[in-house]
Amino acid sequence: MDTSKKLTKDILKILEQDARTTPAQIAALTGISEEQAAAEIKRLEEERIIVRYKTLVDWEKAGKDIIYAFIDVKVSPSRGVGFDDVAERIARFPEVTSVYLVSGEYDLRVVVAGGSMQELAFFVSEKLATIDRVQSTASHFVLKRYKVDSELLGGRGVEDKRLAIQP
Amino acid sequence: MKPLSNVVKSAPPSGIRRFFDIVSQMHDVISFGVGEPDFVTPWRIREACIYSLEQGYTNYTSNYGLLELRQAISRFLESRWGIEYNPENQVLITVGVSEALDLAMRTLINPGDEVLIPMPCYVSYAPCVTFAGGIPVAIPTTAENGFRVSAAQIEAAVTSKTKALLISYPTNPTGATISRAELQAVIDVARRHDLYVVSDEIYDRLTYEGTHTCAATLEGAYERTILLNGFSKAYAMTGWRIGYAAAPVEIIECMMKVHQYTMLCAPIMSQMAALEALNNGEADCEEMVEEYNRRRKLIVSGLNAIGLECNMPGGAFYAFPSIRSTGLTSDEFTEKLLFEEKVAVVPGNAFGECGEGHVRCSYATGVDQIREGIDRMARFVERIRSNNGRTAALRE
Secondary structure (H helix, E strand, C coil), X not given: CCHHHHHHHHHHHHHHHCCCCCHHHHXXXXXXXXXXXXXXXXXXXXXXXXXXXXXXXXXXXXXXXXXXXXXXXXXXXXXXXXXXXXXXXXXXXXXXXXXXXCCCCCCEEEEEEECCHHHXXXXXXXXXCCCCCEEEEEEXXXXXXXXXXXXXCCCCCCCCCCCCCCC | CCCCCHHHHHCCCCCCHHHHHHHCCCCCCEECCCCCCCCCCCHHXXXXXXXXXXXXXXCCCXXXXXXXXXXXXXXXXXXXXXXXXXXXXXXXXXXXXXXXXXXXXXXXXCCCCEEEEEECCCCCHHHHHHHCCCEEEEEECCHHHCCCCCHHHHHHHCCCCEEEEEECCCCCCCCCCCCHHHHHHHHHHHHHCCCEEEEECCCCCCECCCCCCCHHHCCCCHHHEEEEEECCCCCCCHHHCCEEEECCHHHHHHHHHHHHHHCCCCCHHHHHHHHHHHHHCHHHHHHHHHHHXXXXXXXXXXXXXXXXXXXXXXXXXXXXXXXXXXXXXXXXHHHHHHHHHCEECEEHHHHCHHHCCEEEEECCCCHHHHHHHHHHHHHXXXXXXXXXXXXXXXXX
């Protein structure tokens, strides 16, 4: 990998771990100047390689109930567009947090989030299942989230068990 | 009571101990004093150990260590360096490199033999030589030479009693690395004077600039070299205590003899974990190295920015800045910094007299901690400087 590609990867990894890292901090971590870091970040944002900076929230701890469900959707593909048009149609609903085209028995795996089971059930039966070319759906309600986007939830974090001074 | 062993009693206590006792009584300390990774051992390795326990692997292993692990190490050395060690009789699994080092010294040394040790170096090298009945001979290195020993220095230190040369690149505490050509020149001196070479390469995976050279691969080195390495640093496995030695058959045979009578074998569950590390831990290792590399740049630029001159270390996870500009000794600097700003570093003289004027700052700690620690050190250094300035002004 050439140096500039490696640098880009490095910056992306740093921001993926902590989106609040400033250009000055990135400069110190990678050995480039602050201006260079800022310019590179701007480029990555403009090219939508960096899509958005968000916060990973444990809503359960915050006292707000959110119900998640995986909805598997069987779709008859259409000539020319395959599954894309249906997938995009589904993706536009605000209840939908992710849409994937998957291999296996079903075609799309849709992740939805809502305030109650009824709300999600209504969404699936009234909105999702009624879309043209959607043949069938199978819903799996999430009972507990253990790990989300590479982060373990519920843990207290790992405390440093090392002795403070060692050879 | 009759007196205890003279050899043991005369060995100096570790220079680190004193500060450890102070730090352990304090709260809110930012520690740059830790010589081990802050990462917990990757889960796949811990999980493999748990599985081995569930399977009932609780017995002794061969004195040499698990054959599968020795075979994996042998394959690894072959693929990485193109160097061949027979897993049957040229690889010995030890309880950390610490044990391997002790075995190597006991195997090489006859009473009065001298062992050349470039310094500053890891705290246990000289005592291990002494305990084995040898005489450690320090070869001082300096920041100006990047803390690398030169062939000429070794040549000048050789006497008729010199038996071996003990080196370690990348180096704890300086982070120094050495080029292939420089290391070859060092080996050439060893060859000329028929010295053994003990090469502790525990930090080899943590090389950020250039590529690491395995000492045993150099011309004329194989037959006289004991290669020491382990899992602590590359896979964040310090507490597992697994190291290994690879060397010519006769040497390993002798080391194994000491090992079988003193240690019997390394713990089997740790060996199983090490096997998983070698087989499937590469990605975890690479990720940690990348993270260390970022911190290295952060801490070194931070130290230089506050006026503590610091070489960019090529490896390990230590920065070794000079603190001479403060007018303090290493011990004074360390103690004052700890009490006034609650930052723990290790005085350079703990690693040999020539480490005086420096402190060791480990960057095996989180980025936020490094930033906070540097901020505190900046305040400290600033205060020392303005005090020094006032004193100078008063004198005039």
